[in-house]
Amino acid sequence: MDRIRVVGGRPLNGTIRISGAKNAALPLMIASLLTDEALTLENVPRLADVNMLVRILGNHGVDYTLKGKRPGEEIQSGQTVDLRAERIVDTTAPYDLVSRMRASFWVIAPLLARMGECRVSLPGGCAIGTRPVDFLLMALERLGATIGIENGYAIARAPSGGLRGAEISFPKVTVGGTHTALMAAALADGRTTVLNAAREPEIVDLADCLNKMGARITGAGTSTIEIQGVARLHGARHAVLPDRIEAGTYAMAVAMTGGDVLLEGARADLLCGATEALEQAGAKLDGSAEGLRVRRNGNGIRPVDISTAPFPGFPTDLQAQFMALMTRASGSSRITETIFENRFMHVGELSRFGAKIRLDGDAAIVDGVPKLQGAPVMATDLRASVSLVIAALAAEGETTVNRVYHLDRGFEHLEHKLGQCGAIVERISGHG
Numbered sequence: 548m549d550r551i552r553v554v555g556g557r558p559l560n561g562t563i564r565i566s567g568a569k570n571a572a573l574p575l576m577i578a579s580l581l582t583d584e585a586l587t588l589e590n591v592p593r594l595a596d597v598n599m600l601v602r603i604l605g606n607h608g609v610d611y612t613l614k615g616k617r618p619g620e621e622i623q624s625g626q627t628v629d630l631r632a633e634r635i636v637d638t639t640a641p642y643d644l645v646s647r648m649r650a651s652f653w654v655i656a657p658l659l660a661r662m663g664e665c666r667v668s669l670p671g672g673c674a675i676g677t678r679p680v681d682f683l684l685m686a687l688e689r690l691g692a693t694i695g696i697e698n699g700y701a702i703a704r705a706p707s708g709g710l711r712g713a714e715i716s717f718p719k720v721t722v723g724g725t726h727t728a729l730m731a732a733a734l735a736d737g738r739t740t741v742l743n744a745a746r747e748p749e750i751v752d753l754a755d756c757l758n759k760m761g762a763r764i765t766g767a768g769t770s771t772i773e774i775q776g777v778a779r780l781h782g783a784r785h786a787v788l789p790d791r792i793e794a795g796t797y798a799m800a801v802a803m804t805g806g807d808v809l810l811e812g813a814r815a816d817l818l819c820g821a822t823e824a825l826e827q828a829g830a831k832l833d834g835s836a837e838g839l840r841v842r843r844n845g846n847g848i849r850p851v852d853i854s855t856a857p858f859p860g861f862p863t864d865l866q867a868q869f870m871a872l873m874t875r876a877s878g879s880s881r882i883t884e885t886i887f888e889n890r891f892m893h894v895g896e897l898s899r900f901g902a903k904i905r906l907d908g909d910a911a912i913v914d915g916v917p918k919l920q921g922a923p924v925m926a927t928d929l930r931a932s933v934s935l936v937i938a939a940l941a942a943e944g945e946t947t948v949n950r951v952y953h954l955d956r957g958f959e960h961l962e963h964k965l966g967q968c969g970a971i972v973e974r975i976s977g978h979g
């Protein structure tokens with residue numbers, strides 16, 4: 548198992564190119580199941596989760612082609628891929644694949660809409676909470692599907708005339724539920740209205756791509772989305788939007804270490820709640836056509852209370868990274884997690900650096916300390932693991948982060964990107 552070694556205490560200076568968003572790339576790739584023509588996606592990040600989804604889609608019959616790049620070139624430009632589901636050869640998504648990546652459960656929507664029936668393993672537990680799929684199944688039922696649960700699988704069947712447009716009202720904002728509703732309703736007969744829809748930029752990206760494929764979706768990015776179903780979708784070309792979570796993560800790293808970094812391709816408008824929190828903490832952010840410039844020169848980090856919320860609020864996927872930043876603040880901050888019930892596993896590991904954090908229900912109270920010290924630590928989930936890298940960058944001495952496969956799921960070329968800005972970060976391959 549690979550590890551990452553960090554020698555802390557150096558400011559970050561330079562340019563980091565922001566990759567395509569993992570959380571947009573995954574549903575976009577899944578949308579390829581909706582048509583027998585090729586969907587060409589540009590700016591797809593090179594990540595373990597993307598590779599895993601290629602395997603999962605391949606099982607259903609999707610041909611995957613990596614287009615015209617020389618080895619190494621992807622580091623600068625992301626990859627362009629063709630996905631073509633000319634024929635769906637298998638409508639079962641088996642446990643051993645779905646259990647490795649929760650988002651793969653979303654194949655249920657296009658398989659059902661296109662093939663009229665499918666069998667998809669329930670994803671099972673997850674490191675950051677129970678994360679049920681009841682809202683996703685409810686959405687499909689509203690469109691006329693019958694859903695049964697048998698031996699750990701959701702068995703979904705559309706009525707004989709196919710899915711029918713309907714009103715879907717989510718009791719809670721759900722990103723996966725909204726993706727599922729968009730994909731299923733795109734091919735349903737008639738009009739669907741999604742109420743209390745997620746407003747995340749990744750939803751807008753999926754809707755834009757589906758519209759290029761011939762769907763008729765309006766209102767994405769607001770909490771009411773209208774979908775006029777069409778009989779078929781066709782191929783299209785679409786570039787994955789930049790990863791706001793990756794951009795926010797590096798912005799927090801710069802706020803932590805000090806320095807001056809241009810996050811090339813990052814969009815300030817996608818960071819919303821996180822931008823505000825970073826500025827209150829003492830970072831200076833300037834958006835331009837090139838990207839987002841982040842600076843913190845000399846001044847200390849101020850404590851800021853945050854509470855995670857659906858977009859445009861502070862994203863839960865940046866909560867761990869912000870907590871790492873707050874460990875060095877000049878006072879006490881309160882970090883409240885409202886989306887997932889068990890998303891504080893980084894607290895124990897951050898404490899290994901000398902951070903002072905205590906839990907109080909759904910909140911963590913962080914008492915800033917003047918310095919952190921490097922330590923051996925263990926990654927527990929994707930976003931938590933990068934919070935340990937942020938702490939390590941500011942800590943005195945050396946840190947080893949174990950189980951970095953969590954990082955590889957969602958951060959493209961992390962050590963390369965940080966290394967270019969002066970950090971000492973290296974991957975140690977091997978069995979550890």
Ligand code: UD1
Nearest residue numbers: 570650678679680681682683720721722723724864886887
């Ligand atoms: C997506 C993101 C994840 C992010 C999360 C919230 C991807 C691949 N993943 O996850 O990185 O942290 O949005 O921004 O895009 N819920 C239910 N029943 C359901 C579905 C959800 O109770 O059927 C609950 C969840 O447990 C959670 C909340 O709703 O408490 C929001 O979850 P949701 O937005 O669906 O998260 P994901 O789509 O799984």
